[in-house]
Amino acid sequence: MSVLLRMEGVEKSFPGVKALKGISLEVEEGEVHALMGENGAGKSTLIKVLTGVYGRDQGKIYFAGEEIHCKSPAEAGEIGISTIYQELNLIPYQTVYENMFLGRELKKNAFFLDRKAMQDEAEKALSDLGLEIDVTKSLNHYSTAIQQMVAIARAVRSKARLVIMDEPTSSLDQTEVRVLFRIIRQLKEKKISVLFISHKLDEVYEICDNLTIFRDGETVGRYAVQDIDQYKLISLMIGKEWKEREREDKKSFSDAETLLSVKNAKLAMRLSGVNLSIRKGEILGLAGLLGSGRTELAELLFGTEKAGEGEVFWMDEAYFRRNPSKSIEKGMGFCTEDRKTEGILPNLSVEENMTIAMLPKLQKHGFIDFKKQKELAKRYVELFNIKTPSLAQKIRNLSGGNQQKVLLARWMCMNPKLMILDEPTRGIDVGAKEEIEKLIQGLSAEGISVLMISSELSELARNCHRVVVLRDGKVRGEIEGDAIFEDSIMTLIAEDAKEGEEDEAK
Structure with a gap:
């Protein structure tokens, strides 16, 4: 295959830090290529230099055989480079179709936009991704996961020769990840290259052909995915030998004092009578598919969501008129997903x-x-x-x-007495993830309770003393102690989802 993108000796500095130190990268035509490295290794900076967000200090960039000097993402888009950034760069108060055609609007003539054509094309592009939504509604009407799919559809329809995906699956559930991978394989068949950045190693090994490892702003090496195992990959990323963190002992908290409890929590169509309790020092995991009500429950407990119903008790005392200030005073902390x-x-x-x-x-x-x-x-x-x-x-x-x-x-x-963590390791590399998990365990050891929401079942299995599964705003099951494994959580989610489909069929 011919080389589509080649970067040689690229350097970039910011006040007080040299982010890129002569980095090199090659991506072949029709290849899915992963950029690997810890947070701060220089991956996102490299992408921003390539797409014209930042100017480079030194080095050369060649695309389709010609040297390029992109001064903006729009200019990069014109030559065939489209990017989906880790932090979605969409406009929440514009409609879905307006976001998809931002900067590339279809026109009837010099004065009027062809809104009907844009709506039809937006619906088709999203339908190809398995998403059937009203494209005339504002983007903020939809969840972060759907917004992510809109960003992906926007990039795919731009007729790019290189699509850059920076943590594209961070807000997607497993079904949506399967859809995304199907799209990536279709791009590959059309000889469109994909530059894939992810901290989820299983995804890299499933979808990527080759990878380049960065560390501290430098290129460590380029490898075929099939020629490097996960242990070697992680060791090269962090610069030392890596050992997988072992599962924590599952201490029982059945006799511990209850710190917080909620009875019959309701919130429009998102929570339907949830009953839950968190004990002192316990790490309680919330599992479930996107839209199951996990984040909504956390927001109701902390007081950012005021429209909900139900009784909340803090140390056996009724907690009325909840708001973030009062929750902080009582000893709660809330690390949000976004x-x-x-x-x-x-x-x-x-x-x-x-x-x-x-x-x-x-x-x-x-x-x-x-x-x-x-x-x-x-x-x-x-x-x-x-x-x-x-x-x-x-x-x-x-x-x-x-x-x-x-x-x-x-x-x-x-x-804090209680930490609510909504996807605490989202977008965090393997080494940093291990540090965060150790800190969470340290909180528990000090008697601090943790409510942990995570889409990574292995994370819940390693750290939680108890896991509650939600679906459609209801508690559907609970797993405790030594029974907590990825398979047991997945089985409960899958069985519940199957029951839901059967109910809908009736």
């Missing part, structure tokens, strides 16, 4: 983002103790191994995984 819109404050520093919830406790006589603030931030940067040139660095300049670590530190420095 860090871009609900988590980080992009224009503030790492130090400010990490300590913002702590500010009331850091003030003295109306003034913030900046020395204490800096010491606290420095401690958690070291504890979480957050890669940042300084505490003053704007958080928007950090990689997605390091941003997630800052958000976790934000709540953990509050010494």
Whole structure:
């Protein structure tokens, strides 16, 4: 196969950090090529340099045999490079079809848009992905997973020769991942190349032909996927020998005091009478397919969702009129799934983002103790191994995984009684994931309860003392102690989904 993309000696620096140190990359025509590396290795920076978001300091980029100098993503799109970024770059208040044709609108003439043609083509593109939705509704009407599929459809329909996918499956369930992989194989058959970035190694081994490993802004090597096993791959990514983290002992919390309980929780069509309790020091996992009500339940408990019904008890006392401020005062922390819109404050520093919830406790006589603030931030940067040139660095300049670590530190420095973690390791590499899981276990050891929502069943099986399965806003089953395995969780989800399909057929 001929080489479609070649990057040679690419360098890029930001204030205080050299993100790319002479990186090289080759992608062949019709190849699915994975970019592998820890958070902060330079993968996302490389993509932004390729697509014109950032200018390069040094190096050359060749596409289809010609040297290119893209100055914007639009310019990259014109030559055949389309990108789906890890953090969705769509406009939530525009319609689905308007998002799909953004910058590439179809026109009847010089003055009027052909909206009917755009709607029809958008419906067809989404239908090819197995998605039947109303394209005239605003994008924010739909879940993050559907928004991700819209972004994928937009990239696929642009007639690109190279499609770049940065963590494309991070918001998708297993069925949607299967659909995405079918689309990727169709692209491959049409000789369209795919540059695939993912921390989910099983996906890389299933869909990719070759991979290139980056570490600390440098190229480690290029390998055929079939020639490198997972242990060697991870070891090359982290720069040392890796050993798989063992499953934690399943301590019983049946006699522990109940910290929080909810009875008959309801929320429009999303929660239908959920009963749940969390014991002190327990790690309780919430499993289920997308749309099962896991996130909605977490938001109801924390007080960000105020339209719900039901009784919530905090340490056996009724907790009325819930809101985030009161929940924080009681000792709750909530690390949301969508860090871009609900988590980080992009224009503030790492130090400010990490300590913002702590500010009331850091003030003295109306003034913030900046020395204490800096010491606290420095401690958690070291504890979480957050890669940042300084505490003053704007958080928007950090990689997605390091941003997630800052958000976790934000709540953990509050010494909470309960941590609600919604997809805490989403978009985080293998090494960082292990660190986060150890920190979660450390919370439990200190008597802090954790409500853990995760789409990765292996993560729940390794860490949770009890797992509750939700479907259609109802509790459908529970697994406890040594019975918690990936297979047992999947069996419960699958059996329940099958029952639901049978009920619908009737």
